[in-house]
Amino acid sequence: MAQYTPMIQQYLKIKSSHRDAFLFFRLGDFYEMFFEDAVKASQFLEITLTSRDGGTKERIPMCGVPHHSAANYIKQLVEAGNKVAICEQVEDPKVAKGVVKREVIQIITPGTVMDHNLLKETENNFIASVAFGEEEYSIVLNDLSTGELKGYQFRGDASMLMQEVQALHAREVILSSRVYEEIAEPLRLRFQITSSIQDESEVPGPFAHLLGGNESPLLKEACGRLFHYLLHTQKRALEHIQPVSVQHLNEYMKLDSFSKRNLELVETNRAKGKKGSLLWLLDRTVTGMGSRRLKQWIEQPLLMPEQITQRLGVVEELMQEFFVRQELRDQLKKVYDLERLAGKVSFGNITARDLIQLKHTLGSVPGIKQSLSQLKNPYSLEISEKMDLHENLFDYLERSLHDDPPLSIKEGGIIKDGYHEELDTYRDASVNGKAWIASLEQRERNETGIKSLKIGYNRIFGYFIEVTRSNLSQIPEGRYERKQTLANAERYVTPDLKEKERLILEAEEKMVALEYDLFLQIREHVKGYIQSLQELAKQLSGIDVLQAFATVSEEQRYVKPVLSGSNRVEIINGRHPVVEKVMDAQEYVPNDISLNSERSMLLITGPNMAGKSTYMRQLALTAIMMQIGCFVPADQAELPLFDQIFTRIGAADDLVGGQSTFMVEMLETRYALKKATSESLILLDEIGRGTSTYDGMALAQSIVEYIHHHIGAMTLFSTHYHELTVLESELKSLKNVYVSAIEEQGKLVFLHKVIDGQADKSFGIHVAQLAELPTGVIERAKEILLDFESNDNSPKKAVKEAEKAAEEDTQLSLFAEETRSSKKREASAVEQELKSLNLLEMTPLDAINALFKLQKKVK
Incomplete structure (x- = not known):
């Protein structure tokens, strides 16, 4: 190190402790990067790479960004999965001896961002911490911007862990060194999730109360790992982190990552965007925290009938009370992001403008409380009664802060007149001066x-009197003292002006410093309300989601579902909520769905594009909508509570993971078969299509039989293997249904109606025709199809031949068995006759004749 200049030595020493982060090293008005950081950052951020003398013969690579615009550059780096260590000057350069002391004051990572420029208003920013046992693991999920802390416990291996981390939408995951080696790279490549190492897992004392009475060793370990990582990266107290909420499996429906993706709950598969998802359809919230809460509800539907009934009751009344609902919407529009404001207060980066937003939010609460009190639903009234108006805090902010303060908290203009006597004195001196x-x-x-x-x-010369050169002759002799000469003017001062300048500047300097101190006191005072503000945020965001349910339910003609007490599904004219929304509602064809203990499996046949997948998805989405407390798209709907939903719909591969489409299909199916219970819903679409016809058909039938015999879950199974329809006569709970289509003048017309029975043929060539494949291809396909149907080698004939051969084998086996039985009977008679012969009284000739007769009988 000695070869480098003292400043570069300081940089290298700090960088050695933050090797996995870009080090933003503060030099004056810039954040500078050196060596490899500079080379990488210049390429990624597309900024100029320069160099500087560092004390060696070779110049050191260097690049930098202005500190006032650093947020945009940090955002680019963090969104790409990188970490950024912010290194600031921590002593006054005027009093520093040698190199100014610098320290890393914060490490910004994908899972710990707090700057509003780096956060999406309607989405949580989760960081996960993992503790792994022999056959189980624990995940603790935290959103640092809101303070939410959730704990999960699962059984499974490393592969299952990665799926769960993805399903929980974590941006970053904290692991022990041992687990990091195994899954960090797959998480980065397959799911674009950043991994970080933290081996210290003992819960720090200041955070112990957040665990409550939870004694799970794995959960404690995961929490301890998280807390140590947050302290290391954020380097400050984190009072806003909420007590851990353990998510029990008997309270929420389990939705794996496959099902969330296949059902397009929060984003679409193709565009990876919100539009076209269930979240997009239902999100009529008016606050950012309401939108985040809705997403959480969609991904964690309830298994608690009482809470579902409560939510449905509020939605029903809000649909009936249009004016109350409109009042709530109007008042909620004045509510700012209370969750993140509370987080900013604790984090110490809240501004005066943020506190004014907090004041406006609190000012809207009395109106919201009054609107809720007009409802008769017990749950609404309970929320209204528990809602804390925070009148004292509102009055405090009203008295202390200007309504339109500057963005910076160090420039003054924040505190109102009359709040602080000494400040008023300085202001008076400044104004009067x-x-x-x-x-x-x-x-x-x-x-x-x-x-x-x-x-x-x-700022350099202070106050001055300026006179242009043409008027210099009019100045009386000795009136002014010359201060500065300009090209076209002269500047002067007087003793009185200098004295007044001293008083004004002294007052302004003290005024700004005092305002800053007073603001810090106000911020510290607000910290005492963090927990109650977080509780208020939960109440407001929950009400926002329920009014959104009422709004969309009224607009889309949804009905209140009934919780089934007999484990049955009865849906009359059910619809796929998203498909109906994006197409003309009058063109949408609704369908009934009926499932019960005697009809728990539906085998669905019919042509491609006829609506099989839509029919399957709409049942799952209807169930999820009911279990989050929303009305559902149907004329009537009765459903049970599903503990889990498993889906295998659509084609997808995992090229990065080295898995083909068929392997992904099998893995998703395996997950469903291993995890499903009799209270689950299973949706399987075209199982077995990724392999040969006979392999696929055998797998499909075996899977259907396994679900029927060993799981007993309600199941929708769509297939093109018409041969499987014979299972209806073999499996008592399986029923055939098909999506109808008709052929008119050689053209295929989809009716999109699901009816009992089985499709009589496939329509693959017709679908290809609708897709406008070249005419030559279509005509040739028809010829080949006719040839298959008339040729002994056609797949259909092959199946029939196989069936015939099997039947012949059976007949031969029966014949052979009868022959063996006959011979056994004959042998038994010969044995009896042989025993009855008295050989001692027979002549040799008699014995030979008797033996000859017996031999004839057994041949």
Whole structure:
């Protein structure tokens, strides 16, 4: 190190402790990067790579960004999965001896961002911490911007862990060194999730109360790992982190990552965007925290009938009480992001403008409380009664802060007049001093007769009297003291002006410093309300989601579902909520769905594009909508509570993971078969299509039989293997249904109606025709199909031949068995006759004749 300059030595020493982060090293008005950081950052951020002397023969690579615009550059790096360590000057350069002391004051990572420029208003930013046992693991999920802390416990291996981390939408995951080696790279490549190492897992004392009475060793370990990582990266107290909420499996429906993706709950598969998802359809919330809460509800439907009934009751009344609902919407529009404001207070980066937003939010609460009190639903009234108005805090902010403060908290103009006596004194001196200067300017003009004379100010020279060169002769001798000469003017001062300048600047300097101190006191005072503000945020965001349910339910003609007490599904004219929304509702064909203990499996046949997948998805989405407390798209709906939903719909591969489409299909199916219970819903679409016909058909039938015999879950199974329809006669709970289509003048017309029975043929060539494949391809396909149907080698004939061969084998086996039985009977008779012969009384000739007869009988 000795070869480098002291400043570069300081940089290298700090960088050695943050090897996995870009080090933003503060030098004046810039954040500078050196060596490899500079090379990588210049390429990624597309900024100029330069160099500087560092004390060696070779110049050191360097690049930098202005500190006032650093947020945009940090955002680019963090969104790409990188970490950024912010290194600031921590001593005054005026008093520093040698190199100014610098320290890393914060490490910004994908899972710990707090700057509003780096956060999406309607989405949580989760960081996960993992503790792994022999056959189980624990995940703790935290959103640092809101303080939410959730704990999960699962059984499974590393592969299952990765799926769960993805399903929980974590941006970053904290692992022990041992687990990091195994899954960090797959998480990065397959799911674009950043991994970090933290081996210390003992829960720090200041965070112990957040665990409550939870004694799970794995959960404690995961929490400890998280807390140590947050302290290391954020380097400050984190009072806003909420007590851990353990998510029990008997309270929420389990939705794996496959099902969330296949059902397009929060984003679409193709565009990876919100539009076209269930979240997009239902999100009629008016606050950012309401939108985040809705997403959480969609991904964690309830298994608690009482809470579902409560939510449905509020939605029903809000649909009936249009004016109350509209009042709530109007008042909620004035509510700012209370969750993240509370987080900013604790984090210490809240501004005066943020606190004004907090004041406006609190000012809207009385109106919201009043609107809720007009409802008769017990749950609404309970929320209204528990809602804390925070009147004292509102009054405090109203008295202390200007309504339109500056963005910076160090420039003054934040505190209201009358709040603090000493501040008012400084303000008076400043205001009166400036008034004195204005009157002085007018007096000097009058006495000198110089109309263009003016009094100005700059930071270098302070206050001055400026006279243009053409008017210098009018200045009385000895009136002014020369201060500065310009090309076209002269600047002067007087003893009175210098004295007034001292008083004004002293007052302004003290005023700004005092305002800053007073603001810090206000911020500290608000910290005492963090927990109650977080509780208020939960209440407001929950109400926002319920009014959104009522709004969309009324617009889309949804009905209140009934919780089934007999484990059955009865849906009359059910619809796929998203498909109906994006197409003309009058063109949408609704369908009934009926499932019960005697009809728990539906085998669905019919042509491609006829609506099989839509029919399957709409049942799952209807169930999820009911279990989050929303009305559902149907004329009538009765459903049970599903503990889990498993889906295998659509084609997808995992090229990065080295898995083909068929392997992904099998893995998703395996997951369903291993995890499903009799209270689950299973949706399987075209299982077995990724392999040969006979392999696929055998797998499909075996899977259907396994679900029927060993799981007993309600199941929708769509297939093109028409041969499987014979299972209806073999499996008592399986029923055939098909999506109808008709052929008119050689054209295929989809009716999109699901009815009992089985499709009589496939329509693959017709679908290809609808897709406008070249005419030559279509005609040739028809010829080949006719050839298959008439040729002994056609797949259909092959199946029939296989069936015939099997039947012949059976007949031969029966014949052979009968022959063996006959021979056994004959052998038994010969044995009896042989035993009855008295060989001692027979002549040799008699014995030979008897043996000859017996031999004839057994041949």
